[in-house]
Amino acid sequence: xxxxxxxxxxxxxxxxxxxxxxxxxxxxxxxxxxxxxxxxxxxxxxxxxxxxxxxxxxxxxxxxxxxxxxxxxxxxxxxxxxxxxxxxxxxxxxxxxxxxxxxxxxxxxxxxxxxxxxxxxxxxxxxxxxxxxxxxxxxxxxxxxxxxxxxxxxxxxxxxxxxxxxxxxxxxxxxxxxxxxxxxxxxxxxxxxxxxxxxxxxxxxxxxxxxxxxxxxxxxxxxxxxxxxxxxxxxxxxxxxxxxxxxxxxxxxxxxxxxxxxxxxxxxxxxxxxxxxxxxxxxxxxxxxxxxxxxxxxxxxxxxxxxxxxxxxxxxxxxxxxxxxxxxxxxxxxxxxxxxxxxxxxxxxxxxxxxxxxxxxxxxxxxxxxxxxxxxxxxxxxxxxxxxxxxxxxxxxxxxxxxxxxxxxxxxxxxxxxxxxxxxxxxxxxxxxxxxxxxxxxxx
Numbered sequence: 325x326x327x328x329x330x331x332x333x334x335x336x337x338x339x340x341x342x343x344x345x346x347x348x349x350x351x352x353x354x355x356x357x358x359x360x361x362x363x364x365x366x367x368x369x370x371x372x373x374x375x376x377x378x379x380x381x382x383x384x385x386x387x388x389x390x391x392x393x394x395x396x397x398x399x400x401x402x403x404x405x406x407x408x409x410x411x412x413x414x415x416x417x418x419x420x421x422x423x424x425x426x427x428x429x430x431x432x433x434x435x436x437x438x439x440x441x442x443x444x445x446x447x448x449x450x451x452x453x454x455x456x457x458x459x460x461x462x463x464x465x466x467x468x469x470x471x472x473x474x475x476x477x478x479x480x481x482x483x484x485x486x487x488x489x490x491x492x493x494x495x496x497x498x499x500x501x502x503x504x505x506x507x508x509x510x511x512x513x514x515x516x517x518x519x520x521x522x523x524x525x526x527x528x529x530x531x532x533x534x535x536x537x538x539x540x541x542x543x544x545x546x547x548x549x550x551x552x553x554x555x556x557x558x559x560x561x562x563x564x565x566x567x568x569x570x571x572x573x574x575x576x577x578x579x580x581x582x583x584x585x586x587x588x589x590x591x592x593x594x595x596x597x598x599x600x601x602x603x604x605x606x607x608x609x610x611x612x613x614x615x616x617x618x619x620x621x622x623x624x625x626x627x628x629x630x631x632x633x634x635x636x637x638x639x640x641x642x643x644x645x646x647x648x649x650x651x652x653x654x655x656x657x658x659x660x661x662x663x664x665x666x667x668x669x670x671x672x673x674x675x676x677x678x679x680x681x682x683x684x685x686x687x688x689x690x691x692x693x694x695x696x697x698x699x700x701x702x703x704x705x706x707x708x709x710x711x712x713x714x715x716x717x718x719x720x721x722x723x724x725x726x727x728x729x730x731x732x733x734x735x736x737x738x739x740x741x742x743x744x745x746x747x748x749x750x751x752x753x754x755x756x757x758x759x760x761x762x763x764x765x766x767x768x
Contacts, residue, residue, distance in 0.1 A: 345570045346488050351768065353484050353561035354477060363473040370466040377459040383448035388625075390442075394435035402430040436629070443625025443641075450620055450644070453612035457605050464602045471598060475591045477767065480560065482760040486753050487557040492571060493749040494550035497742065501543040504738045508535040511734075515727065528727040535731065578696055578748070579755040586762045587681040596674045603670060607663045613656040616648040681761070688758040695751040702744040709733075709740035 354360065405427045412424035449455055512532040518524045555565045587593075622642035626633055716733035719725035759765050 345572050346485065349488065349557075349561055349569075350481055350484050352563070353480060354767070356562040357480055357560070358562055359476060360473065360480070363469070363476060367466065367469045367473060370462070370469045374459070374462040374466050377455070377462040380455045380458070381449065383446050385444065385446045388443055388445050389440070391440045392436050392438075394433055394437045396433075398434045399431045400434060402432060405429045439627070439629050440631060441625065441627040443623045443627075445621070445623050447619060447621045449617070451616065451618035453615045454609060454617075457609035457612060460605045461602055461609065464598055464605065468595065468598045468602070471591050471595045474767075475595065478591065478760060478763060478765060481765050482756050484557070484560050485756040485759075487553065487560055488569075489749045489752045489756070491550070491553040491557050491569060493745060494546065494553045495571065496745045496749075497546045498543065498550055500738065500741045500745065501539060501546050504734070505536070505539045505543055507734060507738075508532065508539050511727075511730070512536050524727065531727065531731065578699060578751050579692070584762075585682075585685055586764060587678070587685050590681050590763050592677055592681060593674065596670060596677060600667065600670045600674070603663060603666050607660060607667070610656055610659045610663060613649055613652070616646060619645050619647075621645065685758070685761040688754065688761040692751065692754040692758050695747065695754040699744070699747040699751050702740065702747045706740040706744045709736045713737040 406429060409426050412426065415424045416422055512529075512535075515524060515529045515532045519526060519529045554569060557569060558565045558567050620643070622640065624640045626637040627639060628634070628637040713733040713736065716725055716730050720727070720730040
């Protein structure tokens with residue numbers, strides 16, 4: 325079931341968010357990421373395995389030669405003398421001559437002595453279903469490797485986007501604390517001047533000093549967060565960890581999108597479909613045990629004694645071989661049952677993954693809605709805190725407010741800025757999660 329879900333989200337400043345630099349970094353990451361390179365190696369390996377399976381259809385030609393030198397061992401006795409000498413004696417008497425000599429019985433070695441055999445041996449499968457299904461399986465395994473690469477690429481795009489947003493978030497955090505540091509240092513200067521003129525007590529001075537120390541510590545922490553975010557982002561795109569990162573113009577813009585549920589096209593489901601097809605061919609491969617195998621062979625060469633080469637030495641020898649398995653103790657029957665169980669397992673996994681992907685989409689969608697609502701609330705709080713801080717600052721300078729009130733207003737203002745910054749980029753992070761869950765990113 326495919327549900328059409330329309331999500332209209334408010335946009336501030338301008339619709340959409342400029343991501344040209346981010347898109348460039350994504351392309352860099354897709355080209356240079358080490359894990360993607362490793363996946364490409366696996367794909368190349370699968371392609372070579374497919375070519376290897378295809379090569380099994382072609383004939384195999386080899387040069388075979390051997391030479392034997394033998395003495396002793398078993399022999400074949402040939403009674404030539406016993407058979408021919410009586411005849412020869414009779415002929416000699418008739419002709420009154422010795423034209424027909426006496427012959428000795430012969431004993432011939434079974435092992436050929438001083439004998440060579442050199443030939444070109446060729447074999448070729450004529451009918452072999454195992455080779456056919458093996459090639460199909462190798463082809464599907466190659467496709468499976470490509471799907472796994474696409475899955476990782478989508479995950480990498482999501483991680484790059486999230487890392488980029490966190491980096492922007494950390495930069496804005498540094499800017500907020502730097503502005504806050506200027507503010508508390510100005511408070512420190514004013515309070516020290518008022519204390520020298522006996523306008524306030526020492527408590528306000530000490531409190532302003534502590535605020536400077538606190539903000540400086542927070543600024544240092546923000547810089548460390550920024551450094552870690554920078555390092556991790558460069559790691560994802562396989563650049564030097566300290567490489568500078570170009571950023572897009574910082575605007576209070578939120579994602580706006582019409583979302584159509586697209587989980588049925590996720591690569592994870594395509595992967596399971598491919599696995600199911602492979603399992604089907606494994607079943608056919610197992611069943612091919614009962615099919616006959618037909619192959620042909622041919623030998624062309626020379627063989628003779630004493631390394632002689634003549635017309636009588638040349639020979640050829642060719643034929644066709646048939647192999648048909650009749651009984652194997654039900655071994656293949658049980659193999660088929662194992663394959664059937666794998667098929668049931670894959671079907672169950674597919675149903676489970678389909679539900680998981682739909683759940684992931686719905687959760688990501690709800691998270692994005694929540695993040696945007698939080699941003700709207702924080703943005704309004706930021707505007708109120710800014711006005712409140714301006715009013716209290718004016719009253720403090722006029723002597724109508726105490727320092728604690730000023731400090732509270734300034735802290736509210738700083739915290740409101742930080743919360744707005746966090747919720748803004750959290751909405752973009754939630755958008756990246758939704759984009760991943762819905763597989764809507766388009767690869768160039």
